[in-house]
Amino acid sequence: MKIHIKNGHVIDPANGIDRAADVFIAKGKIVGAGGTAPAGFEANATIDATGCIVCPGLVDLSARLREPGFEYRATLESEMAAAAAGGVTSLACPPDTDPPLDEPGLVEMLKHRARLPEFAHVYPVGALTINLEGKRLTEMAELAEAGCVAFGQANIPVLDTQVLMRAMQYAATFGFSVWLQAQDPYLAKNGVAHDGEISARLGLAGIPVVAETIALATILHLARETGVRLHLTRISSADGIEMVAAARATGIAVTCDVAVHHLHLCDQDIGFFNPNARLDPPLRSQRDRDALRAGLASGAINALCSDHTPVDDDAKQTPFDEAEPGATGLELLLPLTLKWATEMKLPLATALARVTSDPARILGIGGGTLTPGAPADVCVFDPQAPSRIGREMLKSQGKNTPFLGQELMGRVRCTLIEGHLAYDGAFA
Amino acid sequence: MNRNPQLNAHGELQHLITLEGLSREIIEGILDTAGPFAEVAEREVKKVPLLRGKSVFNLFFENSTRTRTTFEIAAKRLSADVINLNINTSSSSKGESLLDTVDNLAAMQADMFVVRHASSGAPYLIAQHLAATGRSHIRVINAGDGRHAHPTQGLLDMYTIRHYKKDFTGLTVAVVGDVLHSRVARSQIHALRTLGVPEIRVIAPRTLLPTGVADMGVRVFQDMKDGLKGVDVVMMLRLQNERMQGALLPSPQEYFKYYGLTPDKLRLAKPDAIVMHPGPMNRGIEIDSAVADGSHSVILPQVTFGIAVRMAVMSMLAGN
Numbered sequence: 001m002k003i004h005i006k007n008g009h010v011i012d013p014a015n016g017i018d019r020a021a022d023v024f025i026a027k028g029k030i031v032g033a034g035g036t037a038p039a040g041f042e043a044n045a046t047i048d049a050t051g052c053i054v055c056p057g058l059v060d061l062s063a064r065l066r067e068p069g070f071e072y073r074a075t076l077e078s079e080m081a082a083a084a085a086g087g088v089t090s091l092a093c094p095p096d097t098d099p100p101l102d103e104p105g106l107v108e109m110l111k112h113r114a115r116l117p118e119f120a121h122v123y124p125v126g127a128l129t130i131n132l133e134g135k136r137l138t139e140m141a142e143l144a145e146a147g148c149v150a151f152g153q154a155n156i157p158v159l160d161t162q163v164l165m166r167a168m169q170y171a172a173t174f175g176f177s178v179w180l181q182a183q184d185p186y187l188a189k190n191g192v193a194h195d196g197e198i199s200a201r202l203g204l205a206g207i208p209v210v211a212e213t214i215a216l217a218t219i220l221h222l223a224r225e226t227g228v229r230l231h232l233t234r235i236s237s238a239d240g241i242e243m244v245a246a247a248r249a250t251g252i253a254v255t256c257d258v259a260v261h262h263l264h265l266c267d268q269d270i271g272f273f274n275p276n277a278r279l280d281p282p283l284r285s286q287r288d289r290d291a292l293r294a295g296l297a298s299g300a301i302n303a304l305c306s307d308h309t310p311v312d313d314d315a316k317q318t319p320f321d322e323a324e325p326g327a328t329g330l331e332l333l334l335p336l337t338l339k340w341a342t343e344m345k346l347p348l349a350t351a352l353a354r355v356t357s358d359p360a361r362i363l364g365i366g367g368g369t370l371t372p373g374a375p376a377d378v379c380v381f382d383p384q385a386p387s388r389i390g391r392e393m394l395k396s397q398g399k400n401t402p403f404l405g406q407e408l409m410g411r412v413r414c415t416l417i418e419g420h421l422a423y424d425g426a427f428a
Numbered sequence: 429m430n431r432n433p434q435l436n437a438h439g440e441l442q443h444l445i446t447l448e449g450l451s452r453e454i455i456e457g458i459l460d461t462a463g464p465f466a467e468v469a470e471r472e473v474k475k476v477p478l479l480r481g482k483s484v485f486n487l488f489f490e491n492s493t494r495t496r497t498t499f500e501i502a503a504k505r506l507s508a509d510v511i512n513l514n515i516n517t518s519s520s521s522k523g524e525s526l527l528d529t530v531d532n533l534a535a536m537q538a539d540m541f542v543v544r545h546a547s548s549g550a551p552y553l554i555a556q557h558l559a560a561t562g563r564s565h566i567r568v569i570n571a572g573d574g575r576h577a578h579p580t581q582g583l584l585d586m587y588t589i590r591h592y593k594k595d596f597t598g599l600t601v602a603v604v605g606d607v608l609h610s611r612v613a614r615s616q617i618h619a620l621r622t623l624g625v626p627e628i629r630v631i632a633p634r635t636l637l638p639t640g641v642a643d644m645g646v647r648v649f650q651d652m653k654d655g656l657k658g659v660d661v662v663m664m665l666r667l668q669n670e671r672m673q674g675a676l677l678p679s680p681q682e683y684f685k686y687y688g689l690t691p692d693k694l695r696l697a698k699p700d701a702i703v704m705h706p707g708p709m710n711r712g713i714e715i716d717s718a719v720a721d722g723s724h725s726v727i728l729p730q731v732t733f734g735i736a737v738r739m740a741v742m743s744m745l746a747g748n
Contacts, residue, residue, distance in 0.1 A: 195639045195640075196639055196640045197639075197640035197643040197644075199638070199639075199640075200638035200639060200640045200641055200643070200644065201448070201614070201643075201644060202548055202549065202576055203548040203573075203574050203575030203576035203577070203611060203614055204548050204549075204574075204575070204576075205575075206638070206639060208639065272432075272433055272549070272552045272556075273548065273549030273552050273553065275553075314525065317525070317527055317553070317557075318525065318526060318547075318553070319526065319545065319547030319548070319549050319550040319553055319573075319574075320547065320548065320549045321547045321548060321549075321574070322547055
């Protein structure tokens, strides 16, 4: 199968391409982008991308697929349809399934189930400790052979710092990277919202910023001590960004990401106790949000992810403090990236790098570019087409998003995964 | 979602969930309406027919005897039928969700829900659910939700202050105790601000104050002796048993010594200061019996006024 994507505007951040150009695909790989057709190229199919941006498929560093164990919340089928509709072609899934991804068999099963051609590439993050309990190490090397690309705890902290240090040492032995979310469980105990003016007013138990910075200090010191490759997930505060930048300046190998919700929302968006704004980490203050937006623009924060967490209505239509945290995000990642770029007056190429080539580098995978030879994972979207976020239009089984009812710009026209048409929204 | 869900399109009170954001006119309107109801209680026949034929459901997801009783009396004096449900001990322990419970009771032709719940914001969830399912004619009154609000308590406190002090605009008011966990304190502070009290103080150790409490428009005092100087009104808060010993406070004895209201400390306030407490009191912990039963105390009148204020709220909601 040879595909010619023509009349579009190609943005390939990794290769510095940002101009009207064509993309050529053969046998599931990119064979040309930004130049003329390779010699002898004859397309079997043509995609007319007039008015559209053609970019690498999005790489999402955190999407919960809810399998195994939480199939009532979402299934691989529903969430893969959501990924394709959102232009996401590669995703890392955190290990907090039921049972958690702590055994090679579970990882193999997940990889096997996800092998359909219209499904995004799935990169499981293996559990760092058995059952995510923070006590015993998992068989990381075996898990890596089964397909895990990194090891982490989702958002469950390791209480015992000795175990955490050893887990880092063991991971470093094999050169694996460790992904951790920084939140001190004691300071965050019972907390449901950022500790500040809003939580005081609404009477919600607070999670102070120091819950993040204290955990960060511990993790960063251990990373320095062990030399492990560290990725910090879902940074939420201005102080946290400063600490990561300072650690990086001293030579610690650390990257970090932010969730797309935290880029646009803050604690004020809890409004009248909207359970869809119950997130982990909590939405913080305006000042924190502004620092996250600026940090992602400057590259102090390396990548932007959807932190896709489908939650069923029963677990969300409850009082705020009883609601399960999380928001659906695969289908909102692109429009919310564009919204951030527009509001920050950023070049589109810079913004798209944060959801394509930059996260691909953190994952250590070949995707996220249109380099000839790379898998033909491509997203074609119309940046000027609006869509109103509603329950019906979301393919994800999770309808839980604080953006319900909002109109966002940017609509995916089609998504290719290894040259396979995974989503065709031309007439949607 | 963005419009204040307790007001209808005309800006009239449809539900009473919080005092925050209510206009001075609405709050004063409730206090004005409560006046005549206080007189009803003095009569031989303590009933008026304003809610005749209406069903008021007391939905208590958290234990309370006093608040539930005063709502029950208020509804009965308005001639409503009152149904008391202590859901603590029935549905939720059987796994029924809050909204399922609400749907079932709504199907029994309820006209008004009086809700107490341990989670902040639960009455909003109920009001929004009723609106989304086309049953916004059912009124919701918040009888206390988590740490968020206890608006009828706040209103009866304002009624009490107005009764004794007439004018709010020259007063200094101190709120003393566990502000962090107190829905009463939050409602009091919002109402005092709206009614124009120029100086609102909160007095508590740091562990019992929310971060950012000063942003609510109050002056924060850690030393009770400084905080009580020259105040017109002292509003004591209840300290829950489980918070007396642990990481928030070392002991009830130490708390009483530094933050309990004793005759000595009360002497720092204005000579005609009034002392209030939402009840139930912990004598010897947040308040000395000599103060609770003393000449400055208006704690029992608060209870009496509470019934009139709740009658006013119920009749106004039914009429809007």
